[in-house]
Amino acid sequence: MNTDHYDFIIIGSGAGGGTLTYRLASSGKRILLIERGPYVPREKENWSTRAVNVEARYNTKEEWHTADGHPLHPHTNYYVGGNTKFYGAALFRLRREDFGEIRHHGGVSPAWPISYDELEPYYTEAEKLYHVHGVRGEDPTEPWRSGEYPYLVISYEPRIQKLHDDLVRIGHQPFHTPLGVKLNERDPRRSPCIRCSTCDGHPCLINAKADAQTCAVDPALEYPNVTLMTDALVSRLETDASGRRVTKVHVERNGAKLELSADFVIAACGAINSAALLLRSANDRHPRGLANGSDVVGRHYMGHINSVMLAISREPNATSFQKTLSLNDYYFATPAWDFPMGHISFVGKTDGVTLSAGAPALVPGMTLEIMARHSLDFWLTSEDLPDADNRVTIDRNGGIVLAYKPNNEEGHRRLIAKLKGMLKDIDCTTIVPRHLFVGQRIPLAGVAHQNGTIRFGRDPQTSALEVHCRTHEVDNLYVVDGSFFPSSAAVNPALTIMANALRVGDHLLERVGATKAAMNLATEAAEPAGV
Ligand SMILES: Cc1cc2nc3c(=O)[nH]c(=O)nc-3n(C[C@H](O)[C@H](O)[C@H](O)COP(=O)(O)OP(=O)(O)OC[C@H]3O[C@@H](n4cnc5c(N)ncnc54)[C@H](O)[C@@H]3O)c2cc1C
Numbered sequence: 001m002n003t004d005h006y007d008f009i010i011i012g013s014g015a016g017g018g019t020l021t022y023r024l025a026s027s028g029k030r031i032l033l034i035e036r037g038p039y040v041p042r043e044k045e046n047w048s049t050r051a052v053n054v055e056a057r058y059n060t061k062e063e064w065h066t067a068d069g070h071p072l073h074p075h076t077n078y079y080v081g082g083n084t085k086f087y088g089a090a091l092f093r094l095r096r097e098d099f100g101e102i103r104h105h106g107g108v109s110p111a112w113p114i115s116y117d118e119l120e121p122y123y124t125e126a127e128k129l130y131h132v133h134g135v136r137g138e139d140p141t142e143p144w145r146s147g148e149y150p151y152l153v154i155s156y157e158p159r160i161q162k163l164h165d166d167l168v169r170i171g172h173q174p175f176h177t178p179l180g181v182k183l184n185e186r187d188p189r190r191s192p193c194i195r196c197s198t199c200d201g202h203p204c205l206i207n208a209k210a211d212a213q214t215c216a217v218d219p220a221l222e223y224p225n226v227t228l229m230t231d232a233l234v235s236r237l238e239t240d241a242s243g244r245r246v247t248k249v250h251v252e253r254n255g256a257k258l259e260l261s262a263d264f265v266i267a268a269c270g271a272i273n274s275a276a277l278l279l280r281s282a283n284d285r286h287p288r289g290l291a292n293g294s295d296v297v298g299r300h301y302m303g304h305i306n307s308v309m310l311a312i313s314r315e316p317n318a319t320s321f322q323k324t325l326s327l328n329d330y331y332f333a334t335p336a337w338d339f340p341m342g343h344i345s346f347v348g349k350t351d352g353v354t355l356s357a358g359a360p361a362l363v364p365g366m367t368l369e370i371m372a373r374h375s376l377d378f379w380l381t382s383e384d385l386p387d388a389d390n391r392v393t394i395d396r397n398g399g400i401v402l403a404y405k406p407n408n409e410e411g412h413r414r415l416i417a418k419l420k421g422m423l424k425d426i427d428c429t430t431i432v433p434r435h436l437f438v439g440q441r442i443p444l445a446g447v448a449h450q451n452g453t454i455r456f457g458r459d460p461q462t463s464a465l466e467v468h469c470r471t472h473e474v475d476n477l478y479v480v481d482g483s484f485f486p487s488s489a490a491v492n493p494a495l496t497i498m499a500n501a502l503r504v505g506d507h508l509l510e511r512v513g514a515t516k517a518a519m520n521l522a523t524e525a526a527e528p529a530g531v
């Protein structure tokens with residue numbers, strides 16, 4: 001047998017690729033997981049707000065460009081586990097309605113080709129795999145679920161409990177954010193997670209965050225048939241003469257060029273890099289880019305409309321782990337407005353160092369410290385709509401060009417106004433956007449929630465992937481990262497990417513004739529510890 005031939009080659013080890021590798025691992029098939037980055041080094045800087053937020057120590061140094069040629073330094077990370085190493089681990093299911101068509105102020109959010117009900121069993125599995133803590137029945141917009149959350153809800157710290165009580169008093173319905181961390185509040189001495197203030201945006205120094213490396217890639221590597229190749233960039237995919245099969249995966253590693261092959265090739269490089277990979281892989285049969293007869297590859301880029309708002313309260317906010325509360329009262333149309341506004345939750349606790357990154361020079365450090373000590377740091381997300389002109393292209397050298405014009409912004413403006421109105425009634429005197437202080441938060445570079453660039457659908461004219469995320473045009477090529485979203489909804493995307501990867505994994509196992517029952521799947525073995 002050719003030693004460079006595998007049953008599956010998976011490119012990218014993040015939420016999509018890591019989870020898929022995990023799903024396929026126990027099949028006994030030869031699996032190669034290729035990751036362009038190394039492991040995140042374990043070092044004190046993992047938890048340094050200066051290293052992470054001011055010096056951008058872990059961001060890629062790669063330079064992209066905007067449509068008008070300006071350099072763009074993306075806030076994204078190339079490591080084993082992908083962006084989940086840095087995520088805030090707020091692991092939401094999309095709402096049931098998000099899978100249908102929804103009318104927004106700025107246009108229509110299109111329907112998905114699968115329903116919530118089809119993805120529900122996979123959400124349940126993904127929540128187990130990624131240690132999601134939560135409680136059913138609090139979030140007024142939550143979709144039905146076949147069971148309880150696998151892990152007990154994470155408690156509010158006193159300031160957040162007070163905010164919760166204040167919001168309830170003025171008629172709102174805040175709820176506990178579903179979170180993927182290995183926290184055991186009933187047995188803190190044994191709990192892997194210590195509930196620190198440097199979670200969102202930071203890698204976890206003690207590997208207690210439920211990320212794709214620790215929950216999916218590491219367990220998959222326990223199987224002898226799974227191999228991980230780090231520091232290996234997939235530069236291009238080559239097809240046979242018919243254009244129907246990928247026959248070679250071109251890899252650049254430590255200055256060497258490798259050619260590998262597999263029965264099935266799965267791109268999971270993140271929505272921007274997977275689109276770029278297909279575009280770079282154009283050939284005679286696929287002149288506009290691999291699997292791009294529809295011309296949708298790279299288009300419909302979405303990343304949410306996001307704001308971080310600091311509410312400066314009279315009383316100090318001594319919260320350490322702040323991401324525990326969310327509010328979806330304005331997620332859908334309300335009697336007051338006919339359209340959705342979005343989702344409100346929290347980022348990790350801002351400190352003076354983080355604020356100093358972009359603060360005007362005349363603001364003294366002491367003022368920033370005091371502001372940070374009194375701030376509640378809200379994260380607001382609204383849905384952006386798929387616009388064909390918001391797109392990833394590649395330049396002459398194969399570099400990434402990202403064109404994006406925000407749309408559907410009225411709902412987001414109203415959401416900010418709603419938050420301001422709420423907080424006025426409950427003791428928060430001032431509310432300011434954090435980007436006034438944290439200068440590097442340039443909206444376009446904030447590609448954390450990237451999705452939509454290789455959308456799935458039933459019509460090959462308007463989508464690049466069919467419902468199982470196989471490309472319409474290349475029989476052995478799949479995409480399982482955030483690219484497949486036809487609409488972005490307004491909650492965080494990672495759990496949906498993970499659940500979908502499990503779904504696609506089952507389809508692939510069927511294609512190779514491996515059955516779940518025969519494989520003793522590890523997700524079923526991994527019973528929640530009830531923490
Ligand atoms: C600071 C931050 C906070 C976030 N917080 C949340 C949150 O609380 N909740 C949530 O749901 N989401 C959150 N997200 C978003 C979440 O992390 C992403 O949605 C998710 O990781 C995307 O999964 P993916 O598989 O599409 O891509 P990724 O996880 O980015 O994985 C892609 C992988 O592919 C590799 N790769 C890329 N190109 C190549 C190539 N050519 N060859 C080989 N390898 C390649 C990359 O190095 C990377 O490891 C956050 C993101 C960030 C940055």
Ligand code: SF4
Pocket residue numbers: 181182192193194195196197198199200203204205206207208209210321
């Ligand atoms: S809160 Fe827990 S999971 Fe997050 S970084 Fe701190 S110890 Fe790790």
